[in-house]
């Protein structure tokens with residue numbers, strides 16, 4: 001255990017069910033100064049088109065994160081010996097205005113990214129990724145994108161709105177925030193508004209791996225291939241919509257679709273990103289009111305831990 005960096009409060013020091021529910025029981029920081037990796041909540045759900053409730057996502061993920069321990073047993077990763085990690089609290093979104101919330105999120109990440117920090121954000125619905133990506137691209141240029149989702153989120157409009165949780169990646173490509181030639185979407189499936197729904201992304205050069213192509217096998221080879229294509233230096237953003245996983249493992253979400261990825265495949269995708277230059281990430285669309293067992297938020301907390309373990313230079317205790 002490193003004494004140089006913040007450490008999660010151990011379950012052997014204070015029972016896991018006690019204390020303030022910060023992410024991974026880490027200290028809560030009010031400034032990003034000196035923080036290598038910031039965990040940020042964005043409690044937004046007014047960009048959703050079906051069930052709501054993701055405004056409660058960050059709090060619930062923090063609550064379930066108390067069970068996550070500091071070392072990865074499969075990867076031997078030691079993220080809290082590798083970086084200064086802190087919970088940076090929540091963005092003060094405006095629950096009455098999506099437009100204003102987008103502006104608020106942009107301003108928040110604009111200020112945050114003046115520091116040398118990798119933000120890992122907890123949604124919130126998927127709309128949050130657009131204002132975050134705008135600031136990420138301002139700093140790093142158009143990024144490579146790993147996008148796990150049951151949906152491509154590349155509709156042109158929804159209810160005539162250009163910015164919703166189902167349109168953000170069309171906007172991101174149009175605004176040149178991501179390089180579609182280094183963008184992979186894993187998990188789209190089920191039903192669409194037209195049979196051509198997935199063609200727009202493919203026509204931009206996106207590698208679209210429909211869920212069916214992922215069934216029954218490991219996704220490690222897919223990620224090996226993607227890693228080779230992207231290389232170790234190009235900035236990569238990872239956006240993980242929890243509905244990419246099957247509703248049997250992640251029922252607590254607003255737009256569930258059958259035939260999704262397994263929990264293990266979710267882990268393989270994130271572990272397969274180790275060796276890439278991940279400059280930021282988010283985990284979105286956890287809706288606690290639909291999460292009767294708490295397993296969706298618990299899984300989300302573990303996936304966020306795995307993201308920490310896949311950041312560049314995360315130590316492995318070999």
Ligand code: MN
Pocket residue numbers: 126149151153165241
């Ligand atoms: Mn999505």
Ligand code: MN
Pocket residue numbers: 149150151241243244255285
């Ligand atoms: Mn989705």
